[in-house]
């Protein structure tokens with residue numbers, strides 16, 4: 001018997017070119033799924049292995065803000081397999097700045113990609129999942145959707161919106177066999193993370209953020225993929241409407257160094 005826990009599942013992933021979305025696609029394939037990726041960026045070399053290991057998988061270039069593109073993508077997947085088992089929404093951008101310094105257009109761009117893009121991904125698959133009376137929706141928010149962060153503004157607001165959207169999906173569709181959950185990553189070493197805190201001159205800022213991760217390091221994309229696998233698999237069959245921090249203890253509380261004095265370091 002195969003120990004691949006997502007054998008034959010038809011799974012869709014946005015933001016599948018890079019970072020967390022790519023790691024989730026790769027993990028799903030290792031678990032036996034057929035994966036369909038979507039990203040505004042070109043198909044990266046890593047997708048050759050996905051398409052080889054999971055025949056029937058595909059990659060579509062498109063913008064999550066484009067409702068017609070997402071609808072066509074979902075229609076293609078349904079036409080190919082007759083069903084859609086899972087949608088994971090990892091497409092997103094980082095941005096921010098205190099409100100008085102943030103152009104309104106930038107506020108709107110981030111809402112459009114991170115929040116409305118997530119809404120459109122779900123909208124593209126929900127009718128099919130309702131017909132099936134089954135499916136899993138896994139959104140990707142952030143610890144910064146659970147609490148404030150200096151200069152967070154539009155990013156944090158978009159991610160807070162994703163969390164509450166996900167809870168409402170669980171309210172509306174759980175009885176129809178569709179489970180919806182949200183992953184709230186801490187800081188994960190990806191191209192997006194590098195663009196925010198990997199720049200020279202930001203070392204002190206980066207160390208201070210790392211200190212908030214109680215395990216003493218930043219996360220890896222495959223550690224988010226592990227949580228995504230759990231939320232897609234039957235092991236989470238009684239989990240719906242949950243916002244799951246996968247954050248090395250980032251939101252566990254504030255660390256002030258007291259226990260360092262007692263040798264806990």
Ligand SMILES: NC(=O)c1ccc[n+]([C@@H]2O[C@H](COP(=O)([O-])OP(=O)(O)OC[C@H]3O[C@@H](n4cnc5c(N)ncnc54)[C@H](O)[C@@H]3O)[C@@H](O)[C@H]2O)c1
Pocket residue numbers: 014015016017018019020021038039040041062063064065089090091092093094113117140141142143184185186187188189190191192193
């Ligand atoms: N890396 C972190 O520390 C971290 C922490 C918390 C949450 N997140 C969230 O995780 C998700 C993935 O981030 P990542 O770190 O893997 O970043 P990443 O930049 O490596 O990947 C994001 C992907 O989204 C794609 N994308 C951006 N705009 C798009 C659009 N309009 N349409 C389609 N695709 C688009 C990008 O091309 C990219 O491939 C994002 O939603 C991000 O906010 C990341």
